[in-house]
Amino acid sequence: MTNNNVPVQEIFPRDPSRTYGLMELVKGTSPMVDKGPEDTVMSWPNLLVLELLAALGTTVVLLLWSAFVKAPLRELANPNVTENPAKAAWYFLSLQELLLHMHPVLAGLVMPGLVIVLLMAIPYIDRSKKDVGKWFASKKGRKIAFWSGVYTFACLIGLVLFDEFIRVRSIVSQPEAVPGWIIPVFVNAGLILLLYRAIRRWRPSRREVLVGLFTAFTVTYFTLTIVGVFFRGLGMHLVWPWDLPPGALPF
Amino acid sequence: MTTGNGSIADFITRNRIWRSIFRQGYPDNDENRAKAIVNSWFLHIHPVKVKVHSLKLTYTWGLGIISFVLFLILIVTGAWLMFFYVPSVQSAYTDVQNLETAVTFGALMRSLHRWSAHLMVVVVFLHMCRVFFTGAYKHPREFNWVIGVLLWVVTMVLSFTGYLLPWDQLSYWAVTVSTNIVGSFPLIGEPLRRLLLGAAEAGQPALVRFYALHIIVLPAIMVILIGIHFWRIRKDGGLSSPAEASENGNDKQ
Numbered sequence: 001m002t003n004n005n006v007p008v009q010e011i012f013p014r015d016p017s018r019t020y021g022l023m024e025l026v027k028g029t030s031p032m033v034d035k036g037p038e039d040t041v042m043s044w045p046n047l048l049v050l051e052l053l054a055a056l057g058t059t060v061v062l063l064l065w066s067a068f069v070k071a072p073l074r075e076l077a078n079p080n081v082t083e084n085p086a087k088a089a090w091y092f093l094s095l096q097e098l099l100l101h102m103h104p105v106l107a108g109l110v111m112p113g114l115v116i117v118l119l120m121a122i123p124y125i126d127r128s129k130k131d132v133g134k135w136f137a138s139k140k141g142r143k144i145a146f147w148s149g150v151y152t153f154a155c156l157i158g159l160v161l162f163d164e165f166i167r168v169r170s171i172v173s174q175p176e177a178v179p180g181w182i183i184p185v186f187v188n189a190g191l192i193l194l195l196y197r198a199i200r201r202w203r204p205s206r207r208e209v210l211v212g213l214f215t216a217f218t219v220t221y222f223t224l225t226i227v228g229v230f231f232r233g234l235g236m237h238l239v240w241p242w243d244l245p246p247g248a249l250p251f
Numbered sequence: 252m253t254t255g256n257g258s259i260a261d262f263i264t265r266n267r268i269w270r271s272i273f274r275q276g277y278p279d280n281d282e283n284r285a286k287a288i289v290n291s292w293f294l295h296i297h298p299v300k301v302k303v304h305s306l307k308l309t310y311t312w313g314l315g316i317i318s319f320v321l322f323l324i325l326i327v328t329g330a331w332l333m334f335f336y337v338p339s340v341q342s343a344y345t346d347v348q349n350l351e352t353a354v355t356f357g358a359l360m361r362s363l364h365r366w367s368a369h370l371m372v373v374v375v376f377l378h379m380c381r382v383f384f385t386g387a388y389k390h391p392r393e394f395n396w397v398i399g400v401l402l403w404v405v406t407m408v409l410s411f412t413g414y415l416l417p418w419d420q421l422s423y424w425a426v427t428v429s430t431n432i433v434g435s436f437p438l439i440g441e442p443l444r445r446l447l448l449g450a451a452e453a454g455q456p457a458l459v460r461f462y463a464l465h466i467i468v469l470p471a472i473m474v475i476l477i478g479i480h481f482w483r484i485r486k487d488g489g490l491s492s493p494a495e496a497s498e499n500g501n502d503k504q
């Protein structure tokens with residue numbers, strides 16, 4: 001446990017008329033070992049002012065937003081009139097996008113389940129305390145994140161376009177397990193493996209490997225959400241955002 | 252202790268009523284600043300002192316606090332919306348229409364609730380990204396990260412259950428699409444779908460179930476998880492900072 005309760009200056013008050021020398025360096029298990037002088041400030045007012053500002057800022061932004069943009073309300077629910085396209089809430093549109101390309105169990109259960117389990121596993125995979133509190137761990141981490149993002153984005157756009165204009169199912173549709181399970185699993189696993197191999201060439205730490213993989217996850221979530229929200233029209237086919245049928249935006 | 256200089260602050264903070272509520276004078280010295288935190292039910296979740304580093308805007312971007320503020324806004328506006336809304340397929344839609352047209356500030360409050368919900372999904376995700384990319388999940392914060400992942404999921408599910416309540420075409424078909432995905436799972440899929448909807452199709456039973464989940468079950472889970480989340484931040488020694496990197500004997504740079 002960190003123990004910052006012993007203010008160094010108060011045990012040894014500084015006196016400008018004296019000089020001080022460092023007498024001895026000791027090894028030990030005191031809580032102050034390996035720590036520099038305290039680097040803390042009082043929470044009141046330093047932290048509380050920032051919290052208040054965050055609260056006020058958020059409230060003001062939302063008030064303005066809500067005053068100018070009204071929450072949507074469509075026609076009364078009607079089970080007999082199917083919406084086309086029928087879209088889920090925007091934060092689930094990446095899953096709905098997966099659904100277009102693979103078996104529903106893979107898209108709706110295996111993939112999100114894996115993502116949640118792997119996210120939770122992150123701190124148990126990367127157990128070192130190196131580079132805590134440093135954005136992207138290192139310069140190398142930054143580069144890995146950038147190129148992993150570029151790679152993921154390019155792959156996804158390629159896959160989405162391929163399955164729209166060439167269509168996996170027009171090449172093989174039988175048996176159902178081939179386009180539903182085998183091809184998506186192999187393509188995705190292959191692309192991730194390729195990414196992993198590429199990252200390994202940087203001789204990264206575990207943390208830097210995770211930086212690359214997590215970036216791939218966020219870029220996937222982002223890209224598929226954008227595709228789902230702005231580029232899927234009638235029958236969930238690809239269209240330009242300006243050609244979307246009226247009411248296709250899910251908010 | 253107060254300033255004792257006859258200022259307005261002094262006048263306000265030096266009387267029995269103020270003291271009966273706050274138990275300490277105006278926080279203009281470190282002792283009272285510390286007391287202002289530990290003596291307050293609302294503030295005592297904070298440590299008395301914080302690392303300078305954890306106040307850096309470019310470290311947290313305030314995303315955790317903003318998530319929490321959004322949750323508070325959602326509770327307040329949500330409770331207000333409940334005064335005007337009955338979860339019945341006969342009246343839900345017209346209740347919302349009335350909010351838009353007849354209730355004073357109805358449209359504003361509904362918009363606030365809606366946009367805060369969307370924004371919260373975004374901000375919580377960004378907060379997760381900042382925690383990941385700064386390596387703040389590392390020991391001893393492993394479990395708080397796990398709690399965090401649950402918070403992310405609960406935030407989305409909470410938002411999703413609210414989506415059905417206006418009972419318009421957008422809600423109806425979004426929920427139909429999503430529950431159909433659940434229904435396609437092997438074995439448990441169909442029973443699970445029916446459990447969620449309370450019937451074969453989205454209708455009155457689904458509306459009541461989503462309503463109960465949305466206004467009490469999930470918010471209660473959220474409050475508990477946020478409680479644990481904040482408590483763990485304290486127990487894990489405040490926010491992470493680069494100073495910790497060298498603390499661990501076996502992995503020093």
Ligand code: HEM
Binds near residue numbers: 375382388
């Ligand atoms: C309702 C959702 C959430 C709320 C209200 C919330 C709130 C907060 C707050 C106020 C902090 C303090 C520092 C900061 O602002 O960054 C924090 C830190 C933290 N949060 Fe969250 N959080 C939420 C969701 C999450 C999620 C989704 C994750 C990760 C998956 C997460 C993991 C963490 C961790 C590990 C810390 C400690 C960071 C450090 O020590 O630097 N939280 N959270």
